[in-house]
Amino acid sequence: LQREKLAKMTVSELMFPSDKVVHVQVGNPLDHALLVLVKTGYSSVPVVDTSNIFQGIISKSMILEETLGVEQFELDRLSALQVSEVMNTNVPCLSPDASVLDGLKKVIDHPFICVTDKTGYFDGILTRRAMLKQLNKEMYT
Amino acid sequence: LQREKLAKMTVSELMFPSDKVVHVQVGNPLDHALLVLVKTGYSSVPVVDTSNIFQGIISKSMILEETLGVEQFELDRLSALQVSEVMNTNVPCLSPDASVLDGLKKVIDHPFICVTDKTGYFDGILTRRAMLKQLNKEMYT
Numbered sequence: 001l002q003r004e005k006l007a008k009m010t011v012s013e014l015m016f017p018s019d020k021v022v023h024v025q026v027g028n029p030l031d032h033a034l035l036v037l038v039k040t041g042y043s044s045v046p047v048v049d050t051s052n053i054f055q056g057i058i059s060k061s062m063i064l065e066e067t068l069g070v071e072q073f074e075l076d077r078l079s080a081l082q083v084s085e086v087m088n089t090n091v092p093c094l095s096p097d098a099s100v101l102d103g104l105k106k107v108i109d110h111p112f113i114c115v116t117d118k119t120g121y122f123d124g125i126l127t128r129r130a131m132l133k134q135l136n137k138e139m140y141t
Numbered sequence: 142l143q144r145e146k147l148a149k150m151t152v153s154e155l156m157f158p159s160d161k162v163v164h165v166q167v168g169n170p171l172d173h174a175l176l177v178l179v180k181t182g183y184s185s186v187p188v189v190d191t192s193n194i195f196q197g198i199i200s201k202s203m204i205l206e207e208t209l210g211v212e213q214f215e216l217d218r219l220s221a222l223q224v225s226e227v228m229n230t231n232v233p234c235l236s237p238d239a240s241v242l243d244g245l246k247k248v249i250d251h252p253f254i255c256v257t258d259k260t261g262y263f264d265g266i267l268t269r270r271a272m273l274k275q276l277n278k279e280m281y282t
């Protein structure tokens with residue numbers, strides 16, 4: 001049964017390793033973070049510290065919300081704010097040994113899930129695309 | 142077999158109907174479109190004309206790329222540009238009668254797929270979340 005196969009497959013087998021994941025540093029100013037997001041085209045990316053310990057997630061929405069002023073978008077506010085002040089730290093993570101079946105539950109509500117080991121070290125991300133590709137594959141196996 | 146069940150289920154059964162979908166008009170200026178995207182929190186939404194005929198997709202990325210100037214983000218350019226000049230018209234669509242199995246293939250590469258009838262009328266969107274929820278359900282049936 002497909003469920004049993006996916007219960008045995010681990011998240012580490014489907015995830016993008018951290019060296020392939022665009023990220024920002026927790027101490028970066030928001031104008032830099034927005035430039036990274038616009039140039040790479042990603043709507044949101046992980047935030048880490050200098051030891052590559054996972055901190056949270058930052059998105060274009062979170063940054064642009066800071067610019068909503070009386071005069072519409074006030075982007076000069078961004079150089080004075082840091083990623084740490086705006087990022088979302090309340091996000092689920094997965095262990096690299098978690099099953100793909102557990103991963104499926106989590107990506108229902110999140111475009112990607114950060115994969116972290118027991119020490120909080122950032123190992124990679126499990127994306128909806130990788131999950132959907134695998135499930136599509138299962139349909140024809 | 143799960144594949145047969147999903148081959149018989151239609152996209153219209155899983156899609157969000159157009160009256161529940163945030164969208165912008167093809168003639169809107171880009172500053173208005175960006176405000177809609179920031180306030181609703183969506184990274185991209187469908188574009189329609191005044192007769193609700195599907196035109197394409199617009200995203201925060203596409204709009205912000207227009208503001209990348211010498212002086213970093215130049216947002217005052219946005220009121221002078223229209224959604225039509227920046228939107229992506231090269232996007233796949235699905236018929237409401239297409240199978241969920243066909244829909245699965247398409248959402249592998251797109252966070253959502255617009256559903257249009259034979260006349261190009263915008264019926265709704267099929268999202269990855271709806272697809273993943275259904276596939277998760279199938280795992281336990």
Ligand SMILES: Nc1ncnc2c1ncn2[C@@H]1O[C@@H]2COP(=O)(O)O[C@H]3[C@@H](O)[C@H](n4cnc5c(N)ncnc54)O[C@@H]3COP(=O)(O)O[C@H]2[C@H]1O
Pocket residue numbers: 016020021022023040041042043044045046111112127128129130184249250251252
């Ligand atoms: N440069 C690119 N090349 C090819 N396809 C692209 C692309 N940028 C976006 N896409 C497509 O658009 C989807 C949504 O991207 P988004 O940036 O909103 O949302 C992304 C982004 O927030 C994050 N992500 C994906 N890959 C990443 C990476 N290498 N570094 C950092 N974040 C990543 O995970 C979310 C889900 O990614 P997923 O692959 O499932 O889904 C992606 C992928 O199907």
Ligand SMILES: Nc1ncnc2c1ncn2[C@@H]1O[C@@H]2COP(=O)(O)O[C@H]3[C@@H](O)[C@H](n4cnc5c(N)ncnc54)O[C@@H]3COP(=O)(O)O[C@H]2[C@H]1O
Pocket residue numbers: 043108109110111157161162163164181182183184185186187252253268269270271
């Ligand atoms: N206001 C909200 N409430 C609850 N969850 C939210 C949310 N905004 C975003 N999310 C979550 O984040 C995912 C990615 O949203 P995004 O805006 O990048 O990408 C969205 C957006 O571009 C579009 N979309 C979804 N619902 C929409 C709607 N009602 N109107 C217009 N576009 C929509 O389809 C993409 C995929 O949506 P999906 O539901 O699979 O996946 C959504 C959903 O899981």
